[in-house]
Amino acid sequence: MSEHILILPHLHIQNANAISSPLTWGFPAMTAFIGLMHALERQCAQDGIALCFHGIGVVCHEAKPQTSRSSFGQHSFLLTRNPLKNDGKTAAIVEEGRMHVELSLVLMLSGNASEGTQEERMALAKQLDDYVHRMRIAGGSVLPRENIRSENLRRPHHHQVPHIEPLALEDDAQYTKQLNRLKRRLLPGFALILREDALAQHKNALQEAQPDASLLDAWLDLSRFNYRYDADAAEKQHWPLVRRPSGWLVPIPIGYCALSDEIPANAIANARDPYTPLRFVEPLLSIGEWRSPHRLQCIEEMLWRIKPNSDERLFLLEMLVQAPVDGDVI
């Protein structure tokens, strides 16, 4: 069975959750997309479609966080007014972060269902696209593709059609051609990739000046703009921006770490369902990069999966193939 690439292009998601962890916001957490892949696999199994999903990648074409900005540039979320309480008074407002995003999903899969003819494969891609349109992605509704925005359609029509094809892994020349074609479908946009190496590097860089700097210091340092006073400058009060490592680096959550031991199913009150064992967790944070797909050297560089066989107290995401460090590629 060969591996296939499925592209679900240009999904418009309305009111997705923009708060990815207690410390980060701006794009739904990658765990939400892994969950989507899992839900899709279960839906397929339920309907007798034999497929196994190996990884999922996200290319964001447009993101519109629902915030307003003050004159200082500080964001605050636009909230919703909820139904009144039973006495006719206004209900308390619960802050939630929402955003509209347009993104393409790239999934790697294999299985009998994907082995058919060209037409059968196209029908399968359409079917999977249909499933996704009936699901929620990161809590947001998926809008129909041919929709209100069709007036300012900026892309060739065939780039808007769900697409599936086998990966030509044996033939290098063929693969390069195929990769270029796939990449073109995903432009313009940015794929989210994991850059743990940037975090480690930055820690080392910080330690040169400050030996007790920790990973947390490095993470915080990468998550903000730093201005440092330059005492040697000719002009007075010179506060230059400290140059960051190159690349569009962002703080992201990449999984969960257990806080408690595993609690058997149905042993704890008010759990979400009575059949699944559970444990309390907290999110794990790292550094990601938004990288334009034209810079990918293989499609696996943008695909995420759950790290297999790690410590059972960890639910950790990783890339199928770690992208080369910036600077190695053009």
Place this chain on the structure above:
Amino acid sequence: MSDLKTASVLAFERKLDPSDALLFAGSWDNRDQEHWQPIAVREKSVRGTISNRLKAKDSDPAKLDAQVQNPNLQTIDVATLPHSADTLRARFTLRVLGEFGRPSACNSAAYQARLQEVTEHYINTFGFSTLAQRYANNLANARFLWRNRMAAEQIEVRVRVLNKGEQEALFSFDALSYSLREFKEDEQINALAVLIADALAGKRHLLLEITAFARMGAGQEVFPSQELILDRESHKSRTLYCLDNVAGIHSQKVGNALRTIDTWYPQPENARDYGPIAIEPYGSITTQGVALRQPKKKPKLDFYNLFDNWLLKNEVPDEEQQHYVMAILIRGGVFGEAG
């Protein structure tokens, strides 16, 4: 049955899932044209007067004199039709989802089984025709235009049924001939209602594209949704919703208009006729600051009392209240027992 308890985690997804409605401008005669000009939200600053009612302590004559002489400067957002266009076009899509009666989260298997029993009984007895009829009416009468509907002299609503990107059917309604206070039956409404009912029952997949044309007059103001901002640090006192520089009405607001079908609430104490109200667990009307289905006053017709009595004590409510309870499940929400 007597020891059945409400699940502590119980949530339903909304089954009528509308998109935001985007606003465009054009002329009434060009309704068939696809390309309309987006309506943008712009900022304007006005020099107003102080006209609010003053607090008692401020009504010292000398002081009052000083205050009301001051201009009241403010910056607000507005959206209007351009002077070359007399018609507003609002467009959104509506997805109707099946799997009715299946909670998206429920932690009690016994409760879920009972729930399924009750919803299946409802579907077999009544089907969704009554509810679908009313939802179809709210598409036809353009209630989702809210304030924009009030100022329009002519409104046409077109409902396209989309199937895999192709148009399967098209309905066209003269919205002003449908009342906001009554639900009407006619050939088109019935046909649309059958589609919605089938989709709710899971017999088909339904995606509608709704386009409303409202003739308001060239240059007239239109009314997109207003944003709710709690920590307002900006100078602007009214922020309107826009997406890609196109003014829009929030999906929540469209959804609220579509489910304004509840006429089964108890007679209010002030004997006012509120007409149909939105389907809400306590029958609340945000604009009026009242809740018409009080859980503490008899008859107890709020959602929780009806629902619990029906499921846990097998006290089957009247037909009308059954419709109401099912409409709440279509609306969706988190209904678990407080821990």
